[in-house]
Amino acid sequence: MAISIIDMFTIGIGPSSSHTVGPMRAGLKFIKFLEQDFEISTVKSVKVELFGSLGHTGIGHGSDKAVILGLLGETPEDVDPDTVAGKVKQIQNTRTLLLAGKYLIKFDFSNNIIFHRRKSLPKHPNGMRFSALDAEDNILVSKEYYSVGGGFVVNDNMGDDQGVNSVEPALPYPFKTCDELVQQCKEHGLSISALMLANESVWRSEKETINYLLNIWHTMQYCIDKGCKTEGILPGGLKVKRRAAPMHRRLKATEQSNQDPLKIMDWVNLYALAVNEENAAGGRIVTAPTNGAAGIIPAVMKYYQNTKAQCDDNDMVKFLLTAGAIGFLYKENASISGAEVGCQGEVGVACSMAAAGLAEVTGGTVSQCENAAEIGMEHHLGLTCDPVGGLVQIPCIERNAIASVTAINSSRLALHGDGSNKVSLDKVIKTMVETGADMKTKYKETSRGGLAVNIIEC
Ligand code: SF4
Known part of the structure; x- marks a missing residue:
């Protein structure tokens, strides 16, 4: 997978690339999937599970808030850090969330984000599972993602990373080592x-x-x-x-x-x-x-x-x-x-x-x-x-x-x-x-x- 310098140095928000920026990008990937490959208007709620290291230290790293921002459609590059607390507070107070900035769904901050401290997903210590739910909280569809460091996010096949160029271009001076x-x-x-x-x-x-x-x-x-x-x-x-x-x-x-x-x-x-x-x-x-x-x-x-x-x-x-x-x-x-x-x-x-x-x-x-x-x-x-x-x-x-x-x-x-x-x-x-x-x-x-x-x- 060819990585550009633009993927190596990105502008985002603190405190963690793997536990804040990555989960935010995973939330964005999930809403993109729902919009492109699913009927997003049928989604009535979303459940997010954080595994492994994200389950252990996600609260300290603000992973829950980051996931929310991603689901709202905010990007790490453009979100205004000074507005984050207000956005989160509003979701906590109203128990609703504007999915992808367009679809109002119910979202209970304390129940819809689960930190699994003793469970991990198989492919990396920073695993996440996003599930779209219907009105009775039945799962309509689930997707798993991994935050593999530096804000890079891969899907369950460890590919298709947002921000990473998945089509291998022919570099004039290729090197791996x-x-x-x-x-x-x-x-x-x-x-x-x-x-x-x-x-x-x-590029x-x-x-x-x-x-x-x-x-x-x-x-x-x-x-x-x-x-x-x-x-x-x-x-x-x-x-x-x-x-x-x-x-x-x-x-x-x-x-x-x-x-x-x-x-x-x-x-x-x-x-x-x-x-x-x-x-x-x-x-x-x-x-x-x-x-x-x-x-x-x-x-x-x-x-x-x-x-x-x-x-x-x-x-x-x-x-x-x-x-x-x-x-x-x-x-x-x-x-x-x-x-x-x-x-x-x-x-x-x-x-x-x-x-x-x-x-x-x-x-x-x-x-x-x-x-x-x-x-x-x-x-x-x-x-x-x-x-x-x-x-x-x-x-x-x-x-x-x-x-x-x-x-x-x-x-x-x-x-x-x-x-x-x-x-x-x-x-x-x-x-x-x-x-x-x-x-x-x-x-x-x-x-x-x-x-x-x-x-x-x-
Ligand atoms: S790797 Fe761990 S100890 Fe080192 S800067 Fe990141 S959070 Fe801190």
Whole structure:
């Protein structure tokens, strides 16, 4: 299945790509099915069942609200985050829902969405079943979907993903592995970003791809700015205080007088915190490659922008194209789902992508970019997913800050080498898959292990 850069970086809402954006897209797929292949006007109610990791942590991730938004016909790209609470409240109060924005059905929020904590669907930990009901609550038709990470949704046949190009186009420079990517680049004298831009031309013009990526970059910056200005407590009940805004004030106040040689690290931490606090608050976010790990790429890009006098939009496009190429390799050969391989698949992958992006715009060769990506993941192998209270807050927010600094360090280490290495990116990806398979389920976005059970929720 060919994946475009447009599928890799999408604009949506927080707090989770797999548990919020994915369920929303599944709801949209279901109403599309009802409209196209069924008689939607005969539907009097809808039942939604969430399984596996969605059943365990769906409430904390807002999966129920996301499903509702999808059934209403709202898209992750266009929904206004500030209107979500009001829409949900109205459905709760009226016990009705405007299916696909057109058909009034009955919908009892507490009975029509079921969280199965001890049941899973067979093909992925993030399973969902949507059933259309008649007036007596008999099932008319059911469909199953899986949210496989990064907002990608597949149907019961693990195909026909919304947003993923199901017809395999003939790419000018096809690659499935990093070895193939490096070989294609070397053979044709291309950087990773140039190769990616050429491949994207099978879907749209170069200008359209560049404009799309610039919009992604602008949305990332908007998210950083909003996170740096917003005070308060994050939703969900953990009472986590937002730190980015006061930290931003402090850094600004001491900007001129601060002689700390590592002060740039504070700014990198700030940018990651700002994005992930916005994500945790359900704000507008770029999935990169997931929401839980959405702060790393923007933080490293902003670091680059702040430290390079000559930096321009062209660099930012190159950064995203290179990072996207590395993201494809994980999507194609491993997983970007915390429920499938743990946090190594989210924060680890984002770190690896950011390290390669930074290496390219800093002048790294193709091999050095591979090396940067490999270092970025190698030191995240085995990282578990254990969000406290099922919320994408602890450890997720700080973890993005730490991984942003690791990405910068990975890139710097790679640029001090000649690109040769003992451990290739392909080997580290293979190791990540095997490690994820060996990881106990309790460490894979179920909130039944790790920090999630050792921190008292208050
Ligand atoms: S621990 Fe990592 S994978 Fe799990 S929810 Fe947080 S960011 Fe996502």
